[in-house]
Amino acid sequence: MKAYKWKLFAIFIVLFVVYCSGWEEDKAEAASILKPGSENREVRDVQYRLKTLGFYDGALDGKYGPGTSSSVMAFQKEYGVNPDGTVGPATWRKLKKYTLSESEMEIMAKIIYSEARGESYKGQVAVGAVVMNRIQSDDFPDTIQGVVFQKNAFTAVSDGQYGMKPNRTAYRAALDAVRGFDPTRNSHYYYNPKTATDKWIWTRTPTIKIGRHLFAN
Structure with a gap:
């Protein structure tokens, strides 16, 4: 019964986040052009992403x-965007590809903790x-x-x-x-060679072994 409840909980989490993901993607398409003088939550999101x-x-x-x-301009120069100091569609795309929002960082910490909490840092x-x-x-997919x-x-x-709560190490690793x-x-894949049962994963080309996980492409 306990395992059944865990599975129901996992299904609920997946459905909820997929719904939110679609909403976030729609919102991203309509993201504002931010420039000096702008003041809103989107600016805070940009600041957080640049801070990470x-x-x-x-x-x-x-x-x-x-x-x-000036931070936006530095990011633009580093990632090949016209360094005009404003956050338009091109800069938004780069930010969303190479950074995470606060809520997305939470997802990253949770997947790290739940998948690798017994591994080294x-x-x-x-x-x-x-x-x-x-x-x-x-x-x-292009979102976390x-x-x-x-x-x-x-x-x-x-x-x-x-669904487990991540610790500080997981957030730092994220x-x-x-x-x-x-x-x-x-690498784009990893697995534990001692426990993996999926035959397909064994067809991937190994790149490096870290702890109990074998990474591959």
Whole structure:
């Protein structure tokens, strides 16, 4: 009965997040053009995303001042966007591809904790790196919601362990993964060779072994 309840809970979580994911994508399409003088939640979101990458060190106050503008320009130069200091469609696309919002960072920490809490810190970051690699690949969904809750993508989602509360280490690992720390050599898959039963995963080309997980492409 307990296992059955876990499965029901997991199904509810998947359906709820997929719904929210669609809503977030619709909202992203209609995202405002942000510029000096703008003041709203979207500005705060930009500030948070830039802060996770180390471009911004100011307050998350939702105010588009000189500090935010210069941070946006630094991000634009680094990621090949016209450095005009405003956040238009092109900059939004880059931000959403290479960074996560606060709520998305929570998803990252939860999938890391539920999938790799028994692994070393490097092994936990590695799981987060696989998630980021999938987001940035044309072969997978382009949002963390789409990647994490893709059918049968992660065992912890399927069996309900995703509902566990992550610890501080998982949040730190999530931040490092988003910042580009990738010990997996750009892998898109991982599995435990001692417990894996899916024949397909054994057809993937191994890249590196970290702890109990074998990473592959």
